[in-house]
Amino acid sequence: MKRTLQHLAEHLGARLVGDGTVSVAGVASLQSANPEAVIFVEDPRHLDSALNSRAAAVIAGEFATSATGKPLLISAQPRLTFARAARLLHMRPQDLGIHPSAVVAVTAHFGHNITVSPRTVIGDHVRIGDDSLIGAACVIGDGVQIGTQCRIDAHVTIYAGTKLGDRVVVQAGAVLGSEGFGYVRDTTTGRYEQFPQVGRLVIEDDVEIGANATVDRGALDETRIRRGTKIDNLVHVGHNVQIGQDVVIAAQTGLSGSAVIEDNVIIGGQVGIADHVRIEAGAIMGAQSGIPSKKVIRGKGVVFWGTPARPIREYLKELAFLARAAKKP
Secondary structure (H helix, E strand, C coil): CCEEHHHHHHHHCCEEECCCCCEECEECCCCCCCCCEEEEECCHHHHHHHHCCCCCEEEECHHHCCCCCCCEEECCCHHHHHHHHHHHHCCCCCCCEECCCCEECCCCEECCCCEECCCCEECCCCEECCCCEECCCCEECCCCEECCCCEECCCCEECCCCEECCCCEECCCCEEEECCCCEEECCCCCCEEECCCCCEEEECCCCEECCCCEEECCCCCEEEECCCCEECCCCEECCCCEECCCCEECCCCEECCCCEECCCCEECCCCEECCCCEECCCCEECCCCEECCCCEECCCCCEEECCCCEEHHHHHHHHHHHHHHHHCC
16 A cells, blocks of 8 residues: 655654655565665664665664655654554555355444454354454354454454454464363362353453464453553463563463463563463563463563573573583593
8 A cells, every 4th residue: 555755754753854755555674675665774884775775765763864865754763663654554455344155143233344254253242343354264252342443364263252452463263262271170080070161351452462372261250461462373371361561472382370471571482381370570581481380480671591480690500500510520
């Protein structure tokens, strides 16, 4: 979708230097840019390369104000502005309306400018807010609430009673609100029977959930993912888990039941988090870390690594000690 640089500057809060009538159609890297692309540079050392590239325009920091050769969009955060420009330029046109092959309960309620794609099933008393898109072959259970400007990609299943806020993105194949993994053992027979999984799942505004991720509903209460959290592909979130605001969780991580992840935590790939763990605000979990049951991780800005997870400096000292010990005759 083509936009003029003047339009981008107004919508992105950037300062335009140069010809605002120039149109761009997308974003690109410096190496792959074409004459209709916008690129970004946040290091003054790369400015000359950007100005000599094939791109139509450059998003850059204040250091580029006096540069010449191409139109510039000056921003205090060039990378962030570039990301926002990408969203504007790469918006997908929607075929508004309900596809004839979709199965929609008569009690479902839709806002304005809704898209329901082929072979999707919408249950009783579902509510979907304005400007939301439901992809092909989704199943939206009874009583689900989906806010405004949400994007639910193909083959997503949302179980009954789940609530999604505004601007939530759920990528293909994700399953939200499924039954948690909780069982009680009969000591007489040795057999397992399911503990009630009758709670619900609440996902707040601006959350993004990756492809084939799974999020269980609460057992008796709720599982909640708070505003702005981003969850990668193939992550599993167990029942009763509480995830704070602006948390980032990388692929193949697993969170066991009743874990608590506070605000601004960063969790690397393949991290294993046992039940009733608490990770306090701002902690950083390195890839493949393991956290045993009921452990508390605290330390804003501190990187934890290993199994059991501990501060990375401590972990590296242990590795160095073992390496020296292994060399002794």
